Amino acid sequence: MSDLHSFSLETISRDYFEAGAAIREIMKSSETVMLGGMTVLGGVGALAISQKAYEVLIAIPFLVGGLLLYGLRRTAEMVALGAYRQALEDAIEDAVGFSVLSWERRIVPTFVRSAAVRGLWWFYLVALAGTSIGAYFAAAATHDHEHGLTYALLSCGLGFLLILLGASSWATWHTWTKASEAASGGLASLRAEWRASR
Numbered sequence: 001m002s003d004l005h006s007f008s009l010e011t012i013s014r015d016y017f018e019a020g021a022a023i024r025e026i027m028k029s030s031e032t033v034m035l036g037g038m039t040v041l042g043g044v045g046a047l048a049i050s051q052k053a054y055e056v057l058i059a060i061p062f063l064v065g066g067l068l069l070y071g072l073r074r075t076a077e078m079v080a081l082g083a084y085r086q087a088l089e090d091a092i093e094d095a096v097g098f099s100v101l102s103w104e105r106r107i108v109p110t111f112v113r114s115a116a117v118r119g120l121w122w123f124y125l126v127a128l129a130g131t132s133i134g135a136y137f138a139a140a141a142t143h144d145h146e147h148g149l150t151y152a153l154l155s156c157g158l159g160f161l162l163i164l165l166g167a168s169s170w171a172t173w174h175t176w177t178k179a180s181e182a183a184s185g186g187l188a189s190l191r192a193e194w195r196a197s198r
Helices: 003-050 055-096 103-112 115-142 147-197
Strands: none
Touching: 003 055, 003 115, 055 103, 055 115, 055 147, 115 147
């Protein structure tokens, strides 16, 4: 392998490990924010119920939704970095002639489909549904003479929130495909040259 090829391999190998470190940092910070935020909101909700400050409960589902939107955005970042790492794995395989890295292609898919990951997202969705139902009960308890208007505004707000969450989920789901295509396209000429030189 020429000096130029060696330099290219060293560069993408460094990129591979730096992207992995970035993913771990994003995961750590997002889990702290998400779980910490849920804990704080749970405490605020419990305090509001104990003090009969039911108006506070009306805002909680929107705060939960904000946490979910944040989590989806951070997930999209990790997915994009993961797609880039998979493209780098493929490029490194072309450079050396055999598979030496398999984390993104073989290990990550099993982790993403694991019960632990799915269970955590189900927890967030149940929290959103539960706080939304609680908001309707809170509206009934605090707006005796304005049920229709309060319910309408609450329904519109929650509906808009669900649309945002749906759009963000769809974008996050398709981030892998777009990022993978972009990364693979950027490395295509280098990979072709490496395959030809073996």
